[in-house]
Amino acid sequence: MVRICAFVLSFVLLCAAGFASAEDGYRMWLRYDPLENTSLRNDYRAQLRHLVVDSESDTINAAVNELRMGLEGLLDRKLSERDSLARRGNLVIGTPENSALIASLDLSERLAQVGPEGFILEQTRINRRPATIVAAQTDVGVLYGTFHLLRLLQTGESIEGIQVSSAPKVQHRMVNHWDNLDRLVERGYAGLSLWDWGTLPNYKDPRYTDYARMNASIGINGAAINNVNADPRILSDQFLEKVAVLADVFRPYGIKMYLSINFDSPRAFGDLDTADPLDPGVRQWWKDRAAKVYEYIPDFGGFLVKADSEGQPGPHGYQRTHAEGANMLAEALEPFGGLVVWRAFVYDPEQEDRFREAYDEFMALDGKFNDNVILQIKNGPIDFQPREPFSPLFGGLEDTNIMLELQVTQEYFGFSYHLAYQGPLFEEVLQSDTYAKGEGSTVGKILGNEVFEYKHTGMAGVINPGTDRNWTGHPFVQSSWYVYGRMAWDYELTSEQIAQEWMRMTFSHDSRFLDPVGDIMAESREAGVNYRNPLGLTHLFAQGHHYGPAPWYAEADRLDWTAAYYHRASASGIGFDRTASGSNAVEQYHKPVRDLFADLDRVPEEFMLWFHHVDWDHKMASGRTLWEELVHKYYQGVEQVKTMQRQWDSVEGLIDQERFEHVKALLEIQLRDAIRWRDSSVTYFASVSGRVIPDEYPQPEHDLEYYKALERTFYVPDPWHPASRSRALN
Numbered sequence: 187m188v189r190i191c192a193f194v195l196s197f198v199l200l201c202a203a204g205f206a207s208a209e210d211g212y213r214m215w216l217r218y219d220p221l222e223n224t225s226l227r228n229d230y231r232a233q234l235r236h237l238v239v240d241s242e243s244d245t246i247n248a249a250v251n252e253l254r255m256g257l258e259g260l261l262d263r264k265l266s267e268r269d270s271l272a273r274r275g276n277l278v279i280g281t282p283e284n285s286a287l288i289a290s291l292d293l294s295e296r297l298a299q300v301g302p303e304g305f306i307l308e309q310t311r312i313n314r315r316p317a318t319i320v321a322a323q324t325d326v327g328v329l330y331g332t333f334h335l336l337r338l339l340q341t342g343e344s345i346e347g348i349q350v351s352s353a354p355k356v357q358h359r360m361v362n363h364w365d366n367l368d369r370l371v372e373r374g375y376a377g378l379s380l381w382d383w384g385t386l387p388n389y390k391d392p393r394y395t396d397y398a399r400m401n402a403s404i405g406i407n408g409a410a411i412n413n414v415n416a417d418p419r420i421l422s423d424q425f426l427e428k429v430a431v432l433a434d435v436f437r438p439y440g441i442k443m444y445l446s447i448n449f450d451s452p453r454a455f456g457d458l459d460t461a462d463p464l465d466p467g468v469r470q471w472w473k474d475r476a477a478k479v480y481e482y483i484p485d486f487g488g489f490l491v492k493a494d495s496e497g498q499p500g501p502h503g504y505q506r507t508h509a510e511g512a513n514m515l516a517e518a519l520e521p522f523g524g525l526v527v528w529r530a531f532v533y534d535p536e537q538e539d540r541f542r543e544a545y546d547e548f549m550a551l552d553g554k555f556n557d558n559v560i561l562q563i564k565n566g567p568i569d570f571q572p573r574e575p576f577s578p579l580f581g582g583l584e585d586t587n588i589m590l591e592l593q594v595t596q597e598y599f600g601f602s603y604h605l606a607y608q609g610p611l612f613e614e615v616l617q618s619d620t621y622a623k624g625e626g627s628t629v630g631k632i633l634g635n636e637v638f639e640y641k642h643t644g645m646a647g648v649i650n651p652g653t654d655r656n657w658t659g660h661p662f663v664q665s666s667w668y669v670y671g672r673m674a675w676d677y678e679l680t681s682e683q684i685a686q687e688w689m690r691m692t693f694s695h696d697s698r699f700l701d702p703v704g705d706i707m708a709e710s711r712e713a714g715v716n717y718r719n720p721l722g723l724t725h726l727f728a729q730g731h732h733y734g735p736a737p738w739y740a741e742a743d744r745l746d747w748t749a750a751y752y753h754r755a756s757a758s759g760i761g762f763d764r765t766a767s768g769s770n771a772v773e774q775y776h777k778p779v780r781d782l783f784a785d786l787d788r789v790p791e792e793f794m795l796w797f798h799h800v801d802w803d804h805k806m807a808s809g810r811t812l813w814e815e816l817v818h819k820y821y822q823g824v825e826q827v828k829t830m831q832r833q834w835d836s837v838e839g840l841i842d843q844e845r846f847e848h849v850k851a852l853l854e855i856q857l858r859d860a861i862r863w864r865d866s867s868v869t870y871f872a873s874v875s876g877r878v879i880p881d882e883y884p885q886p887e888h889d890l891e892y893y894k895a896l897e898r899t900f901y902v903p904d905p906w907h908p909a910s911r912s913r914a915l916n
């Protein structure tokens with residue numbers, strides 16, 4: 187009996203151990219499993235034998251914890267921790283201010299060059315003893331350097347003789363969450379909101395710390411944790427008390443707390459009957475509330491504001507401008523050093539071309555915003571579509587602080603069901619040349635403050651982590667979060683380079699994995715464009731959920747929420763004329779971008795239908811007609827997904843079976859949907875153009891009515907998914 191019990195017990199223990207080590211994606215890119223390359227591991231072991239820390243703070247402690255986890259995991263050995271140098275194998279971290287060892291190196295000039303958040307990571311000697319040092323002006327800089335060192339180990343780079351100086355090129359590197367207070371996440375697709383308002387402020391879920399670690403590891407320094415479609419209650423004492431606890435968790439990781447606010451708050455709180463930004467009572471109300479926020483969170487970052495957009499209240503309700511609205515809030519935050527991040531995502535159904543609106547509205551206000559206001563501008567003029575030309579506000583606004591807003595969550599990219607690494611999209615935007623001050627005035631350089639002289643610039647990424655065990659739903663959405671942070675730190679890094687880092691940290695160093703999966707990542711964005719909206723088509727999505735196709739959608743209260751508004755397909759041609767003969771939105775770009783986009787013979791084909799209404803028989807570079815090219819692209823998109831599947835299948839056995847199976851199953855869903863997108867689109871456009879799908883392609887299995895019906899019956903992939911229940915306007 188005793189023996190049987192012992193057997194059962196050991197079986198149970200074994201199972202438990204098995205479960206504990208099952209790869210569920212929770213650790214994201216900070217997995218610290220023992221390095222397989224033993225010679226590399228031995229090199230690292232010799233160089234990083236002793237962690238020498240002669241100072242202490244919450245942030246330094248966070249760095250020490252990370253090194254303990256990271257080095258012990260990767261090097262599979264207990265770390266020796268001490269406060270003075272050993273003969274060799276020292277790793278010394280600190281700032282000159284709080285570490286005597288670092289101070290003895292006299293790095294002040296070089297540290298001044300990397301600024302408050304930068305760091306130096308190098309091998310040197312202290313008191314003639316060899317040491318790898320992570321030095322910075324501030325503790326947070328030390329933390330960033332620590333993560334950099336761990337990344338080198340995780341990716342298998344040599345640190346022998348290393349000399350790295352690194353500083354973020356962009357000042358404010360924020361993540362934005364669209365989390366509602368009821369914990370549904372607008373466009374989230376990864377479970378419920380991470381913020382468990384019911385147990386806060388009492389319980390600090392360890393996930394909050396892991397979340398902060400992930401962000402700090404890629405250099406994120408601000409988080410706006412609630413939806414821009416903001417619930418006024420976030421500013422109530424009851425919520426502020428909870429938010430303050432999250433801010434305490436984030437603080438050691440260098441992440442400032444921001445909140446999305448509702449412009450109508452003074453009324454919503456029942457205190458006033460107006461929210462007019464020029465009303466003295468309203469101004470005082472915001473000053474008092476801001477002071478209250480700072481009582482709870484002394485280093486609060488500021489307010490993020492969506493105003494006069496998609497039904498959100500704003501200054502227009504009182505015949506005031508965006509600048510008047512933003513400046514009122516800016517004045518309230520200014521005494522505390524807070525910022526107003528004011529979104530430029532505005533459009534109005536009365537306008538002829540949605541493309542033009544943000545530019546027309548905000549250029550008129552350039553120079554009218556206070557110094558502590560930043561305009562947050564989506565990468566393209568419409569709305570996070572699979573491909574958009576860059577927003578002409580980049581390069582346009584010279585006297586207004588700006589911030590680029592990117593979307594990591596895949597609202598228009600197949601939710602958390604499709605694999606779509608966003609690196610290539612982000613890179614395309616950052617490398618776009620605005621020609622604002624001649625050649626080389628790229629969006630990246632503008633954000634890096636190399637073109638104009640802004641007081642503040644930044645980047646924001648709308649991320650989607652939720653209660654899903656792997657945070658993001660699709661394991662590869664993690665890669666887009668990762669690449670966002672890395673590019674916010676350094677917009678000159680390439681998406682390919684970052685994909686390599688991420689794969690090595692998240693999956694494997696094996697080239698049999700890295701090569702095919704690197705290809706998948708490189709292709710996945712273009713594949714998504716091809717099977718949804720090639721050649722510059724845009725917004726063919728079913729309304730509301732933005733998942734499936736509905737290019738036929740033509741009637742709605744707001745025409746700018748229909749697909750037909752965007753594609754303008756007719757028997758003669760397709761595309762939106764934004765040249766001088768149309769809305770003339772091209773005029774918003776500087777020359778020569780304007781001329782390039784305006785010229786049908788020169789416009790890059792991937793942007794063609796963004797700017798031109800083109801005859802179906804127009805000859806494309808390939809020699810095909812526009813119609814044939816369009817069909818070709820749709821079929822190519824599906825073929826790309828099939829290739830992605832084959833490439834993924836080839837890595838079976840090279841990584842854990844859990845994540846392998848998960849991605850494999852998701853790719854099946856992606857193929858099903860890609861085919862549906864293709865067939866819906868080509869069938870619809872064939873009906874409008876009166877053209878037929880060339881024989882060389884397999885014909886769609888069904889007629890148009892069938893695909894239209896799918897929009898209603900197969901409304902969202904999973905009607906119980908929180909995303910389908912969250913508020914969705916258009």
Ligand code: GCW
Nearest residue numbers: 364372373414415492531569
């Ligand atoms: O694309 C739209 C989304 C909305 C979102 C809005 C915005 C948060 O469909 O869900 O609202 O953009 O960015 O404000």
